[in-house]
Amino acid sequence: MSHRNSGFCVGVDFGTTFTSVAFAHSSSAGEVKLVQTWPHSSTGSSSADQVPSVVYYTNPATRAKCWGYETLPRHIRPAPKPMQWFKLLLQMNNSASRRAGAPGLETTFHQLQLANPGPAGNCSPSSVGSHSFTALTITPAQETADFLQAVRELAVASIKQSYEFGWVESSKITYILTVPAIWSDSARNLMIQAAERAGYGSHRVNFNFVSEPEAAAAYTLKVVQPNNLKLGDTFIICDAGGGTVDVISYKITELNPLRTDESVCGTGDLCGSVFLDERFEQYMLRLLGDQVIDKMKPRSKAEMMRTWEEKVKLKFGNDVNEDMLEVTVPGVADNPALSVEDGFHFMTTAAVQQIFNPIIDRIVKLVEQQVNGVQDQGEHVAAILLVGGSGCSQYLLEKLKQGRFGGRGKIPVLQPVNAQSAIARGALQRGLEGSMVHKRLSRRSYGYLSHKQYAGTMAADVKARKEWDPGHSFWKVGGNLTWYIRRNEVVAQTALVTQLYTRKVPVPSNGFSPRLVFEDFLVSCDLDTPPDYNFQDPSAITTVCYMYSDLSSVPCSSFDVRMGSDGKQYYIIDYDVTMKIVDEVIKFEMLHEGISYGVVTAKFDEQ
Known part of the structure; x- marks a missing residue:
């Protein structure tokens, strides 16, 4: 939807681990609102702007389901094993992607020093992913449709709660959904099918796509201070999400209105934050052993993963005291030799670095390649803008700040405000204002x-x-x-x-x-x-x-x-x-x- 068409626009950042939704009316485009009334979410929590991209089928035959925060163990008895990562499976579970050399789970796990995600592996999200679909006779595209339908229905409800009823009923709603830039054309086609099944309407009539890095650029370049934008400057966007990481560069060609050209062909990889979670789970498996992990109840495992997420993964690199690097291990007996005491495991900085480094190093390499490509063309890189779920990582931020990028000096690395919701906000902006990108480079x-x-x-x-x-x-x-x-x-x-x-x-x-x-x-x-x-x-x-x-x-x-x-x-x-x-x-x-x-x-x- 362009600014010339009156109605509501909804930006949907469907992520591997979390999903965010932003909306506004074209007549008041500056009044951006986020969906925050996710079922069973904690009011006022830092995660209110997003919902876990998770589905649990209470009755697979009828497709009755819980989704998002509803799948947390405290809301369901017995504790469920929800299906996650289904977005990644859109890309990896089709033969076109395999022939294209797109990294599948097995290839990616090997490169990231992870165990093969098979049925006999650990209880990770990956093993609950592709293998669960076969058991339930539900495809990744079908689960994506079920999840996106729930997201759409809540977005519409949020719009109706935020605006006068008659105005909402008389206004058209257009959706802009984000897709990873590294996705195959087959994966994009599956996404079209899923969105249409989920009630978003017809492609190019009721909904459109925008690549995640372009959505990130649309938002981040707007929030950068105007005096920091100069004609001819190039900004590199690093969209580090839950599953994929996209890196792309845009050169400023006009300031008012803001217009850009793609400077160097974008790159990307499967090295998002979910692979940090996998490496942590394997660390715990090696530390405690199969028998201890197998005896942990689903709710205890979920609590262990929650404390890893909130107390370690998000804070590591932020000058936290080593004593604060702890995760809960409910029900596990004390073992001083393993740093387990009173239901907590204390992690050393070195142990966390071993989990982080293989993933972070791949992201840094992607950024270095993009910087080198821009500089080889004689262009000036004004800054690197870091967004997405992994983009909030202080450790990644510091690693990028330390880079000298081919010995040509340091480049400012910025984390814009609202980095977690930047993609959804950028998708909304794209729908309201149109694309700011004039020239693109074909990726293939x-x-x-x-x-x-x-x-x-x-x-x-x-x-x-x-x-x-x-x-x-x-x-x-x-x-x-x-x-x-x-x-x-x-x-x-x-x-x-x-x-x-x-x-x-x-x-x-x-x-x-x-x-x-x-x-x-x-x-x-x-x-x-x-x-x-x-x-x-x-x-x-x-x-x-x-x-x-x-x-x-x-x-x-x-x-x-x-x-x-x-x-x-x-x-x-x-x-x-x-x-x-x-x-x-x-x-x-x-x-x-x-x-x-x-x-x-x-x-x-x-x-």
């Missing part, structure tokens, strides 16, 4: 596979794959990659490119109409220089989706007819496919002789 190359006429000057590896085409009467080579958009290519707010497709179809001898539904593959590549043929680097090429172009309504008389070298007649069919990337999502349209024949059906591989 997009293209399609085709045959190419063989030429004698082609390389040996290409020559070896030539084959005769009787319809066109020439030698051809398969596996040719034609790229719509290349990685790092500058694209406008809406990327729009068109490619010509040519098909040859045998003319039926029995007078029947030929089949005029054509299947193509949209592929992608994350390399800076994508290959010309798929056989040159097969592992670098990912099938994004299958595209079905239906020309059945086009009369065959409009097609050229050509005699092939095999003596058979062929229809030669030319048509254009236009690809649009709008609000983080790909759409296609088909044209024949300049006439649109509708949207090309895209089927994403989601198994």
Whole structure:
């Protein structure tokens, strides 16, 4: 929704661990409100601005559920094992992401020195995640829809409580949902399906997407003091969330209104705060042993994790006394050798550092890569802005402040106010004011596979794959990659490119109409220089989706007819496919002789 349309806008930051919601009316865009009336939340607590992204199905058959704070052990008997991390599973539980080389749980856990998240592993959120879906016959997309529906219903209730009833009833509500910038196109498609199932309406009509780092930039650059913004300065946004970390840089091109260009292609990784939780759980498992951990009741384990979260994870690095690094271990017998006494375990600074460092080091590396990319272009990095759940970490802040980034000197690192709700606020701002980003850089190359006429000057590896085409009467080579958009290519707010497709179809001898539904593959590549043929680097090429172009309504008389070298007649069919990337999502349209024949059906591989 732009500022020209009257109505309510709701920014939804659906996070791996917590979710935040901000809303406002377009006529009073400066009066931003946050949803804070989460069921069973503690009034006035520091977490009032967000709700845990957790669901517990009390009756899986009917999908009856508790969600958010309702799933805490003190509210349910017996204590539940709620399903968490389902947002991460949208990205990792589809074969398109696996082929793309997107890090799955197993890969990520190995890189972060974590145990494999299988059924025989510990009782971590990951093991309660993907394996629980199979037992309940509920997919991650379905659980995401159930959770987002509960969030939407509460957001609407909050709006009705905050504004006059008649005004609310007569106003349209538009939603802006955030998605990680590192997500695959298949994961984004699953998110569209989940939002539509959750009652958000139709994509691009009632709701839109914005990448999490762009939402963060929209808010943080607004709250930076105006005299700190200068034309030509570049700011690096580090959105360190619960599951993913996105790092992106924006160059100031206008001050009033504020406009930016993406400076360096953004990067990201799976190294959010949930992986700190996993490392802590494994630390406790090694410390106390399987038998002690297994005997702990769910409520005791939840209390242990709560004190880790509030007393250690959020405060570490903030000059806290080492004696304050304690977690509760209810029911565990005293053991001075293990620093366990009176139901508490006292952690040393060195132990906490061992938990933090593998995760924090990956985040720092992402920021260093972005800084180096900006500086290599001769641009000035004015500051690094740190947002998100992990972005509130004092330890991460200090680590970034210590960095010299290629020896070029220190760069100011800032944690804007309201860092935890910055993404939701930025999504709301994007919905009310439109995008402040004018030029973007494509994160990957997009293209399609085709045959190419063989030429004698082609390389040996290409020559070896030539084959005769009787319809066109020439030698051809398969596996040719034609790229719509290349990685790092500058694209406008809406990327729009068109490619010509040519098909040859045998003319039926029995007078029947030929089949005029054509299947193509949209592929992608994350390399800076994508290959010309798929056989040159097969592992670098990912099938994004299958595209079905239906020309059945086009009369065959409009097609050229050509005699092939095999003596058979062929229809030669030319048509254009236009690809649009709008609000983080790909759409296609088909044209024949300049006439649109509708949207090309895209089927994403989601198994």
